[in-house]
Amino acid sequence: SQQGEEDPQALSIQEGENATMNCSYKTSINNLQWYRQNSGRGLVHLILIRSNEREKHSGRLRVTLDTSKKSSSLLITASRAADTASYFCATDDLYSGAGSYQLTFGKGTKLSVIP
Amino acid sequence: EPEVTQTPSHQVTQMGQEVILRCVPISNHLYFYWYRQILGQKVEFLVSFYNNEISEKSEIFDDQFSVERPDGSNFTLKIRSTKLEDSAMYFCASSESGLGIYEQYFGPGTRLTVT
Numbered sequence: 001s002q003q004g005e006e007d008p009q010a011l012s013i014q015e016g017e018n019a020t021m022n023c024s025y026k027t028s029i030n031n032l033q034w035y036r037q038n039s040g041r042g043l044v045h046l047i048l049i050r051s052n053e054r055e056k057h058s059g060r061l062r063v064t065l066d067t068s069k070k071s072s073s074l075l076i077t078a079s080r081a082a083d084t085a086s087y088f089c090a091t092d093d094l095y096s097g098a099g100s101y102q103l104t105f106g107k108g109t110k111l112s113v114i115p
Numbered sequence: 116e117p118e119v120t121q122t123p124s125h126q127v128t129q130m131g132q133e134v135i136l137r138c139v140p141i142s143n144h145l146y147f148y149w150y151r152q153i154l155g156q157k158v159e160f161l162v163s164f165y166n167n168e169i170s171e172k173s174e175i176f177d178d179q180f181s182v183e184r185p186d187g188s189n190f191t192l193k194i195r196s197t198k199l200e201d202s203a204m205y206f207c208a209s210s211e212s213g214l215g216i217y218e219q220y221f222g223p224g225t226r227l228t229v230t
Contacts, residue, residue, distance in 0.1 A: 033218060042223035043158070043206060088158065090219075102148070102160040102171055103219060 005106045006089055012112040019076045021109040023089030024069075030092045030101065032065055032072050037086045037108070046074075046087075081115045117141045119222035121207050127228045128197055136192045136225045138207030147190045148208040148219060149182065151175070158206065164190065197229045 006023045013019050023032070034046040049056045049065045049072065056063045062075040076083055090103040120139045128134050140147050149161040163170040164182050181193045190209075194201055204226050208219040 035221070040204075040226075043221040045218050045220055048218045090158075102163060102173070103150075103158075104160065105158040107157055 006087070006109045008109055009107065010110045010112070012114065013079055015079060015081055015113055015115050017079055019079050019083070019111055019113070021074045021087050021111070023072045023074070023106060025072075025089075025091045025104075026070065027093070029067075032063075033090045033103065034061075034063060034072075034074050035088045035090060035105075037088065039085075043088070076111075079111075079113045081113050084111060084113045086110045117143075119207055119209055119220050121205075121222035121225050123225060124223065125226045125228070127230065130199060130229055131196050134194050134197055134227065136194075136205050136207075136227070138190045138192070138222055139188050140190055140207065140209030141220060142188070144209035144211050144220075146170070146210045146212065147182075147184070148210075149192045150206045150208060150221075151203040152206065152224075153200075153203045161192070194227075197227075199229050202227055202229045 006021055011019055029051055031048050031050045033048045035043040036046055037043050047056055047058050047061055047063050049063050051067055054065055060077045065072045072089055074087060086108040088105050088108040090105045092101040092103055119141055122137045126134055147164045150158050151161055152158045159175060160173050162172040162176045162182055167184060179195045183191050204224045206224045207222045210217045210219045
Protein backbone atom coordinates (compact mmCIF):
# COMPACT_ATOMS: atom_id res chain seq x y z
CA SER A 1 0.00 0.00 0.00
CA GLN A 2 1.14 3.54 -0.60
CA GLN A 3 2.26 5.81 2.19
CA GLY A 4 2.73 9.47 2.76
CA GLU A 5 5.89 10.04 4.71
CA GLU A 6 6.77 13.46 6.03
CA ASP A 7 10.09 14.95 6.85
CA PRO A 8 11.45 16.32 9.00
CA GLN A 9 9.87 14.45 11.91
CA ALA A 10 10.24 17.54 14.06
CA LEU A 11 10.88 21.17 13.24
CA SER A 12 11.47 24.06 15.62
CA ILE A 13 11.50 27.65 14.35
CA GLN A 14 11.15 31.20 15.63
CA GLU A 15 7.92 33.08 15.18
CA GLY A 16 7.95 34.97 11.88
CA GLU A 17 10.11 32.42 10.09
CA ASN A 18 8.87 30.16 7.33
CA ALA A 19 8.33 26.45 7.92
CA THR A 20 8.68 23.88 5.17
CA MET A 21 7.54 20.30 5.53
CA ASN A 22 7.93 17.61 2.92
CA CYS A 23 5.95 14.51 2.09
CA SER A 24 6.82 11.57 -0.14
CA TYR A 25 4.56 8.81 -1.33
CA LYS A 26 4.93 5.64 -3.33
CA THR A 27 2.19 5.15 -5.90
CA SER A 28 -0.15 7.08 -8.18
CA ILE A 29 -2.66 9.31 -6.45
CA ASN A 30 -5.86 11.21 -7.15
CA ASN A 31 -4.98 13.95 -4.72
CA LEU A 32 -2.90 14.80 -1.70
CA GLN A 33 -4.28 16.52 1.36
CA TRP A 34 -2.57 18.24 4.27
CA TYR A 35 -4.00 18.20 7.76
CA ARG A 36 -3.07 19.79 11.05
CA GLN A 37 -3.50 18.20 14.45
CA ASN A 38 -3.06 20.00 17.72
CA SER A 39 -1.88 17.75 20.52
CA GLY A 40 -4.52 15.14 21.32
CA ARG A 41 -7.14 16.84 19.19
CA GLY A 42 -8.89 16.29 15.88
CA LEU A 43 -7.59 16.64 12.34
CA VAL A 44 -8.15 19.98 10.67
CA HIS A 45 -8.20 19.97 6.89
CA LEU A 46 -5.79 22.53 5.44
CA ILE A 47 -5.59 22.07 1.72
CA LEU A 48 -6.16 19.56 -1.08
CA ILE A 49 -4.04 19.50 -4.20
CA ARG A 50 -5.08 17.37 -7.15
CA SER A 51 -2.71 15.21 -9.14
CA ASN A 52 -2.93 17.58 -12.14
CA GLU A 53 -2.04 20.62 -10.05
CA ARG A 54 1.48 21.74 -9.26
CA GLU A 55 0.95 24.48 -6.71
CA LYS A 56 -1.83 25.77 -4.53
CA HIS A 57 -2.15 28.63 -2.06
CA SER A 58 -4.43 29.23 0.88
CA GLY A 59 -3.66 32.22 3.07
CA ARG A 60 -0.19 31.69 4.54
CA LEU A 61 -0.05 28.14 3.18
CA ARG A 62 1.60 27.11 -0.05
CA VAL A 63 1.53 23.52 -1.22
CA THR A 64 3.45 22.08 -4.14
CA LEU A 65 3.10 18.70 -5.77
CA ASP A 66 5.64 16.95 -7.98
CA THR A 67 4.08 13.74 -9.25
CA SER A 68 7.26 12.77 -11.12
CA LYS A 69 9.11 12.71 -7.81
CA LYS A 70 6.07 11.58 -5.84
CA SER A 71 6.54 14.37 -3.36
CA SER A 72 4.77 17.37 -1.92
CA SER A 73 5.77 20.26 0.29
CA LEU A 74 3.83 22.46 2.67
CA LEU A 75 5.17 25.92 3.31
CA ILE A 76 3.81 28.04 6.13
CA THR A 77 4.96 31.63 5.80
CA ALA A 78 5.38 34.11 8.65
CA SER A 79 4.75 31.43 11.25
CA ARG A 80 2.91 32.16 14.50
CA ALA A 81 2.99 30.43 17.86
CA ALA A 82 -0.56 29.21 17.10
CA ASP A 83 0.83 27.21 14.16
CA THR A 84 2.45 24.84 16.66
CA ALA A 85 0.95 21.44 15.83
CA SER A 86 1.61 18.21 13.96
CA TYR A 87 1.15 18.33 10.21
CA PHE A 88 0.22 15.29 8.15
CA CYS A 89 -0.02 14.59 4.49
CA ALA A 90 -2.59 12.07 3.35
CA THR A 91 -2.82 10.41 -0.03
CA ASP A 92 -5.53 8.42 -1.69
CA ASP A 93 -5.24 5.51 -4.05
CA LEU A 94 -5.91 6.21 -7.72
CA TYR A 95 -7.02 2.63 -8.17
CA SER A 96 -9.07 2.18 -5.03
CA GLY A 97 -12.47 0.52 -5.08
CA ALA A 98 -15.30 2.19 -6.93
CA GLY A 99 -17.33 4.78 -5.10
CA SER A 100 -14.99 5.77 -2.28
CA TYR A 101 -11.40 6.22 -1.39
CA GLN A 102 -9.39 5.83 1.74
CA LEU A 103 -6.67 8.17 2.90
CA THR A 104 -3.24 6.93 3.88
CA PHE A 105 -1.52 9.17 6.39
CA GLY A 106 2.13 9.70 7.11
CA LYS A 107 3.65 9.91 10.57
CA GLY A 108 3.59 13.69 10.51
CA THR A 109 5.93 16.57 11.20
CA LYS A 110 5.77 18.09 14.65
CA LEU A 111 6.18 21.83 14.26
CA SER A 112 7.08 24.04 17.21
CA VAL A 113 6.95 27.79 16.70
CA ILE A 114 8.77 29.64 19.46
CA PRO A 115 7.38 33.08 20.33
CA GLU B 116 -19.32 26.50 8.94
CA PRO B 117 -20.62 22.92 8.87
CA GLU B 118 -18.55 20.42 10.79
CA VAL B 119 -18.43 16.76 11.71
CA THR B 120 -19.33 16.11 15.34
CA GLN B 121 -18.57 13.08 17.47
CA THR B 122 -19.79 11.81 20.82
CA PRO B 123 -18.61 11.04 23.37
CA SER B 124 -15.29 12.86 23.43
CA HIS B 125 -13.89 10.24 25.79
CA GLN B 126 -15.13 6.73 26.49
CA VAL B 127 -13.69 4.41 29.12
CA THR B 128 -14.76 0.80 29.00
CA GLN B 129 -13.73 -2.56 30.36
CA MET B 130 -12.24 -5.24 28.17
CA GLY B 131 -14.95 -7.40 26.60
CA GLN B 132 -17.62 -4.69 26.72
CA GLU B 133 -19.41 -3.33 23.68
CA VAL B 134 -19.00 0.32 22.76
CA ILE B 135 -20.79 2.50 20.24
CA LEU B 136 -19.11 5.62 18.96
CA ARG B 137 -21.34 8.20 17.35
CA CYS B 138 -20.80 10.69 14.59
CA VAL B 139 -22.91 13.27 12.82
CA PRO B 140 -21.39 13.91 9.38
CA ILE B 141 -21.79 17.14 7.46
CA SER B 142 -25.37 17.22 6.25
CA ASN B 143 -24.95 17.20 2.47
CA HIS B 144 -22.12 14.68 2.48
CA LEU B 145 -22.71 11.22 1.12
CA TYR B 146 -19.55 9.30 2.05
CA PHE B 147 -18.59 8.49 5.59
CA TYR B 148 -15.44 7.07 7.09
CA TRP B 149 -13.91 5.85 10.32
CA TYR B 150 -10.22 6.11 11.08
CA ARG B 151 -8.28 5.43 14.24
CA GLN B 152 -5.03 6.68 15.71
CA ILE B 153 -3.26 4.70 18.38
CA LEU B 154 -1.26 7.01 20.63
CA GLY B 155 1.93 8.10 18.92
CA GLN B 156 1.15 6.28 15.69
CA LYS B 157 -0.26 7.07 12.26
CA VAL B 158 -3.90 7.69 11.50
CA GLU B 159 -5.23 4.44 9.99
CA PHE B 160 -8.23 3.86 7.75
CA LEU B 161 -10.89 1.51 9.09
CA VAL B 162 -13.92 1.66 6.83
CA SER B 163 -15.82 3.74 4.28
CA PHE B 164 -19.59 3.76 3.90
CA TYR B 165 -21.90 4.88 1.13
CA ASN B 166 -25.54 4.33 0.29
CA ASN B 167 -26.08 2.32 3.47
CA GLU B 168 -23.34 -0.15 2.84
CA ILE B 169 -19.64 -0.59 3.37
CA SER B 170 -17.58 0.50 0.36
CA GLU B 171 -14.16 -0.47 1.60
CA LYS B 172 -12.66 -1.77 4.81
CA SER B 173 -9.15 -2.35 6.04
CA GLU B 174 -7.63 -5.42 7.66
CA ILE B 175 -8.16 -3.77 11.03
CA PHE B 176 -11.92 -3.77 10.51
CA ASP B 177 -12.60 -7.36 11.52
CA ASP B 178 -15.80 -9.05 12.69
CA GLN B 179 -15.66 -7.20 16.00
CA PHE B 180 -16.40 -3.94 14.21
CA SER B 181 -19.59 -2.82 12.52
CA VAL B 182 -20.96 0.45 11.18
CA GLU B 183 -24.46 1.70 10.80
CA ARG B 184 -26.40 4.74 9.70
CA PRO B 185 -29.47 4.27 11.89
CA ASP B 186 -31.19 7.45 10.73
CA GLY B 187 -30.65 10.37 8.38
CA SER B 188 -27.98 12.04 10.45
CA ASN B 189 -26.03 9.64 12.66
CA PHE B 190 -23.23 7.30 11.68
CA THR B 191 -22.02 4.83 14.29
CA LEU B 192 -19.07 2.53 14.86
CA LYS B 193 -19.67 -0.44 17.14
CA ILE B 194 -16.98 -2.58 18.69
CA ARG B 195 -18.62 -5.73 20.00
CA SER B 196 -16.06 -6.99 22.49
CA THR B 197 -13.34 -4.48 23.17
CA LYS B 198 -9.72 -5.45 23.61
CA LEU B 199 -6.91 -3.51 25.24
CA GLU B 200 -5.41 -2.86 21.81
CA ASP B 201 -8.59 -1.08 20.70
CA SER B 202 -7.56 1.85 22.88
CA ALA B 203 -7.10 4.71 20.43
CA MET B 204 -8.55 7.94 19.14
CA TYR B 205 -11.34 7.19 16.68
CA PHE B 206 -12.10 9.76 14.01
CA CYS B 207 -15.17 10.01 11.86
CA ALA B 208 -14.90 11.79 8.51
CA SER B 209 -17.23 12.66 5.67
CA SER B 210 -16.95 13.88 2.11
CA GLU B 211 -19.32 15.10 -0.58
CA SER B 212 -18.29 12.37 -2.94
CA GLY B 213 -16.15 9.28 -3.04
CA LEU B 214 -14.28 10.50 -6.08
CA GLY B 215 -10.72 11.51 -5.39
CA ILE B 216 -11.34 15.20 -5.78
CA TYR B 217 -13.17 16.03 -2.59
CA GLU B 218 -11.83 16.78 0.82
CA GLN B 219 -12.49 14.53 3.76
CA TYR B 220 -13.49 16.51 6.83
CA PHE B 221 -12.75 14.98 10.19
CA GLY B 222 -14.52 15.21 13.50
CA PRO B 223 -12.74 15.99 16.77
CA GLY B 224 -12.44 12.32 17.66
CA THR B 225 -13.48 10.00 20.47
CA ARG B 226 -10.73 8.83 22.76
CA LEU B 227 -11.47 5.20 23.64
CA THR B 228 -9.70 3.75 26.64
CA VAL B 229 -10.09 0.03 27.26
CA THR B 230 -9.05 -1.13 30.73
